[in-house]
Amino acid sequence: MRWIIMIILKELKLGISEKTVFSVFHPDAEDLFNVTCDLKLVCERLCDRTQRYKRQDIEVGKAVGPQLASRVGSVEEAWKKLRGKEVVVDCKFDGDRIQVHKNGNDIHFFSRTFIEHSEYKEAIADTLCQNILLEKCILDGEMLVWDRLTNRFAEFGSNQEIAKAAKDGLDTGQQLCCILT
Template sequence: HPAPTTPAMAATVRFGLLVAMFQAMTRDRTSAKKRGRLRTFLDRAYGASGRDDYFSALRLILPSLDRERGSYGLKEAALAAALVEALGIAKDSPDAVRLTNWRRGGGGRNAGNFSLVAAEVLQRRQGMTSGGLTIKEVNDALDRLSASDTRSEKASVLSSLIKKTNALEMKWLLMIIIKDLKLGISEKSIFHEFHPDAEDLFNVTCDLKRVCEKLNDRSQRHKRQDIEVGKAVRPQLAMRVGNASSAWKKLHGKPVVAECKFDGDRIQIHKNGEEIHFFSRTFLDHSEYTSGMSKFIKENILVDRVYFGWGDACLGHCA
């Protein structure tokens, strides 16, 4: 067992240690091995004395669940343009074309995988020597990236990261930014390795930071928490099946009724006195709905529904 870390040591955990875990996970064939890697990383990097800092790592492992940081405003196309600017290469250069055409042949053998295409381009410029960034420094840089308004500002943050990382670290940073790590391990498994009660607590709070703070001792079980009005709750989703035949088999020959499905937005409405929230399925609070909807909701309530418009102007259903 590794020696326990002190809080000061926890703040200096290298991002490269996390990247090494990611790389190993992509090679592991079984979920059990991947889970073991995560447990080893958490014990080695944070130990008993560094537990207060678990959130700094888990927000990078589960980036799609992190609500403390705002949106980066960078899907693959915008990220490609910002990278071209960050690298200072001409827009019509072969590497710039490869980045902007990452979905098609411009990406070569890695076409269709943005992070691998970008890593190919970066490797020719960065090499493999790590700059030694800590997880804290990475999070600070990502905070600056999300706070940047213009593409030039975002390119400046990316340029700084490129100078302080190697191509492998930058590849994983880009995957964190687009929130798609492709680790081959479920969110459920990650939560369970962190703490046996982590998934249950997240499902009723949708707050990763709170989960990390409350459950920083894996040996202590957490009393099941009730749903709170005003705190987003993870919505239940239907099981995904590949085709209609698979869905039909699940019904075991029972009679069914089919009805027209209107397409709208999944919304969770929380009202408590004057306080009202409209949470999306990704736990974002859409305050812009308040003026149009709040007057129709009189009672204190927590309801999970699909929200869509209906009116004469659009001859019925308005998506």
């Protein structure tokens, strides 16, 4: 039970990883957690270790574990790891990492720690629905604030404030901006 609580709190400081705990709990636990990010669901569906669980696809509307980059010591080391593969490089903005889940006109926003940010809906969901042509998709990116007066991104940390202002119908000269990659 202690391990499960530490996984939820993301403070697994026992000298073992969540992969170890998942493998002891059930052989399919890590796979299911990676596509659902829902520990409760993993415990409910995989309570019998002898029953194998059919691999599940990612679902729109349920947070997905983001792919994270690995740290390397130099540019040369990074190129060696890529072994000549083609790469796409995008700019790193100073915003909040966000997953946008679109299913028709239903939009959900999830942080990289799987927290749903419904406060963004009022400020930007309609714009995303109009501009994302796919009916159903999951997109990864960053949520920032664009300052229309200075024509540049605002300082980090103002997303919540601008989302609340938009919900209250206030025009601050700033707006939420979602950079999708």
